[in-house]
Amino acid sequence: MIEVRLAPECAARLQRELRLAGSNEIGGVLATERVGELVYRIVDLSVQHRGGSFAAFWRDARLHQRFMRRFLDLTGHQYERFNYLGEWHSHPSFPAMPSPRDKQMMYELLAEPNQPANFLVLLVVKRSTSGKLEGSAHAFLRGHRPLQVPLIIEAHDGTISEVAASPRLSLRRALLMRGDSNPPPQKQRKHRWI
Numbered sequence: 001m002i003e004v005r006l007a008p009e010c011a012a013r014l015q016r017e018l019r020l021a022g023s024n025e026i027g028g029v030l031a032t033e034r035v036g037e038l039v040y041r042i043v044d045l046s047v048q049h050r051g052g053s054f055a056a057f058w059r060d061a062r063l064h065q066r067f068m069r070r071f072l073d074l075t076g077h078q079y080e081r082f083n084y085l086g087e088w089h090s091h092p093s094f095p096a097m098p099s100p101r102d103k104q105m106m107y108e109l110l111a112e113p114n115q116p117a118n119f120l121v122l123l124v125v126k127r128s129t130s131g132k133l134e135g136s137a138h139a140f141l142r143g144h145r146p147l148q149v150p151l152i153i154e155a156h157d158g159t160i161s162e163v164a165a166s167p168r169l170s171l172r173r174a175l176l177m178r179g180d181s182n183p184p185p186q187k188q189r190k191h192r193w194i
Contacts, residue, residue, distance in 0.1 A: 027089025086121035
């Protein structure tokens with residue numbers, strides 16, 4: 001099974017971009033370095049700010065192709081070491097797991113005639129209610145079901161931590177999506193005036 005690692009700079013960039021995008025979905029492509037037999041480290045990623053809404057994201061293939069051409073130029077076209085791994089996008093209002101449409105899109109990308117990859121990875125991310133990065137990584141291989149693979153965030157001090165996706169919506173978001181106009185009240189904080 002493969003392992004996907006997220007460089008600290010990329011994790012910080014994702015956090016920043018997710019915060020700026022708010023409730024709109026955003027996404028891009030994953031540029032990786034192969035650091036082990038089955039270990040891929042995300043060292044750069046493109047970010048598409050347009051084309052997202054509350055519940056959908058439409059990718060701009062030309063934008064991401066330009067990004068990958070620049071990445072491959074910068075890394076000297078060492079395709080065995082540096083290459084395209086797959087796609088990423090956010091689910092700010094839903095669990096950070098691939099939707100049926102996400103899965104269909106990944107299989108369509110694999111089926112493209114000019115697609116040399118044997119497999120692709122989809123990274124789905126969001127900010128948790130506490131502001132931390134949540135996510136899942138799934139590998140897609142022609143003729144097989146998607147396989148969830150480990151997603152590891154590297155820290156600047158060399159420590160690593162596995163990222164997980166909460167499969168549940170918060171009660172507040174679930175009620176808002178259901179159309180309940182009276183979500184549960186927020187806890188009132190008492191202020192002490194001195």
